[in-house]
Amino acid sequence: MSEEQPLLKLEGVTKNFGAIQALRGIDMHISRGEVVALLGDNGAGKSTLVKIISGGLQPSSGKMSFEGQERHFASPSEAKAAGIETVYQDLSLCTNADVVANFFMGREITRRVLGVPILQEREMEEVVAKAMADAGTRIPSLRTNVEHLSGGQRQAIELNRFVHWGGKLVLLDEPFAALGVEQTRRGLEMIRRVADRGIGVVVITHIMAQAFQVADRIVVIRQGTVAGDLKTSETNPDQVIDLITGATLSRAGKDRGGSN
Numbered sequence: 001m002s003e004e005q006p007l008l009k010l011e012g013v014t015k016n017f018g019a020i021q022a023l024r025g026i027d028m029h030i031s032r033g034e035v036v037a038l039l040g041d042n043g044a045g046k047s048t049l050v051k052i053i054s055g056g057l058q059p060s061s062g063k064m065s066f067e068g069q070e071r072h073f074a075s076p077s078e079a080k081a082a083g084i085e086t087v088y089q090d091l092s093l094c095t096n097a098d099v100v101a102n103f104f105m106g107r108e109i110t111r112r113v114l115g116v117p118i119l120q121e122r123e124m125e126e127v128v129a130k131a132m133a134d135a136g137t138r139i140p141s142l143r144t145n146v147e148h149l150s151g152g153q154r155q156a157i158e159l160n161r162f163v164h165w166g167g168k169l170v171l172l173d174e175p176f177a178a179l180g181v182e183q184t185r186r187g188l189e190m191i192r193r194v195a196d197r198g199i200g201v202v203v204i205t206h207i208m209a210q211a212f213q214v215a216d217r218i219v220v221i222r223q224g225t226v227a228g229d230l231k232t233s234e235t236n237p238d239q240v241i242d243l244i245t246g247a248t249l250s251r252a253g254k255d256r257g258g259s260n
């Protein structure tokens with residue numbers, strides 16, 4: 001596998017819901033260690049695209065390659081096994097279990113004593129404490145039930161868990177929608193740190209400043225197509241807004257004497 005090969009590549013991906021064409025031929029790629037912000041108006045197709053990448057929806061047509069191989073994920077668990085996961089603020093955590101239990105969930109460390117598997121609580125706690133410390137995440141107590149933690153703390157646990165278990169591409173659909181200013185700042189920092197470990201990150205946001213703060217590249221989706229794919233350092237919010245609304249097109253149309 002060559003180094004230049006993108007982590008994920010989509011070619012001509014479409015998705016129809018009955019008569020609605022939610023995606024009309026999406027071409028895009030994501031590299032290792034790259035943060036891509038997906039921007040676009042309500043109903044543009046962003047969530048649909050993210051769900052297709054993570055196995056929650058099947059494309060109507062088109063091709064998806066992951067690590068250079070063509071892949072079809074029939075379910076989120078198939079995508080997860082390949083290292084692709086959507087991180088939600090709290091949906092995938094078990095609220096009545098503590099941080100350690102959530103971190104291991106199905107991967108617990110056990111040791112057999114007289115043939116009976118015994119949970120190695122101390123060892124698991126140490127693993128979680130190290131993962132949290134490495135990521136700069138502070139949780140008051142790893143033995144706190146997740147229900148008592150804030151949205152930002154839950155998100156941090158999920159991201160740390162993803163990184164710890166060898167995740168390769170993480171998708172976040174409006175991860176900061178319910179978070180305060182400080183938690184959002186920490187969340188954005190965390191995204192950068194995750195990408196610095198070579199993980200690909202796709203983040204949907206409606207907030208332009210967040211996209212410019214965290215993303216290496218901005219991909220604008222409009223009416224189910226890629227309206228723009230730009231390096232953050234080579235664009236500006238005005239240009240991105242024009243792409244989101246289609247203003248550039250309609251102005252160009254007017255310049256040409258077109259009717260729209």
Ligand SMILES: Nc1ncnc2c1ncn2[C@@H]1O[C@H](COP(=O)(O)OP(=O)(O)OP(=O)(O)O)[C@@H](O)[C@H]1O
Binds near residue numbers: 041044048
């Ligand atoms: N399960 C579904 N059944 C029918 N139509 C759907 C379904 N999911 C999405 N759509 C339609 O597909 C289009 C794209 O929706 P999508 O949720 O991907 O938009 P979005 O860009 O995420 O918007 P928002 O910013 O509002 O979250 C919309 O017209 C939506 O109504």
Ligand SMILES: [Mg+2]
Binds near residue numbers: 047048
């Ligand atoms: Mg959406």
